[in-house]
Amino acid sequence: MIINTNSIVPMTDANQNFSKVVRLVEKEGMAVIMKNNKPKYIVVDFNEYEEIKFLIEERKRKIDECADKIIMDNLDAFRELAK
Numbered sequence: 642m643i644i645n646t647n648s649i650v651p652m653t654d655a656n657q658n659f660s661k662v663v664r665l666v667e668k669e670g671m672a673v674i675m676k677n678n679k680p681k682y683i684v685v686d687f688n689e690y691e692e693i694k695f696l697i698e699e700r701k702r703k704i705d706e707c708a709d710k711i712i713m714d715n716l717d718a719f720r721e722l723a724k
Contacts, residue, residue, distance in 0.1 A: 644673050644680060652676045 648669040655662050655674045665672040666684055674682040685693070712719065 645669060649673050649675055649680075652681070 648665055648671055650662055650665060650672050652674055655672075662672045662674070662684055666686055670685070670689065672684040673680050674684065676682075
């Protein structure tokens with residue numbers, strides 16, 4: 642994942658000045674909170690979260706559809722393997 646360096650906030654800053662995190666979310670669309678010099682948390686606007694959640698659910702649905710198709714297309718082979 643590529644992180645915009647303007648949206649990075651150390652954990653100590655986030656703890657001491659959460660309004661800074663909120664301002665970053667308003668300006669950059671997200672804030673990445675670092676813990677032990679590694680990205681640990683992402684803070685996003687609630688509407689952005691809803692969109693991300695929808696995309697994840699849609700991806701899961703597509704994967705399930707593909708898996709079902711593979712099983713149905715190869716049902717005879719799977720039955721043979723199950724013997």
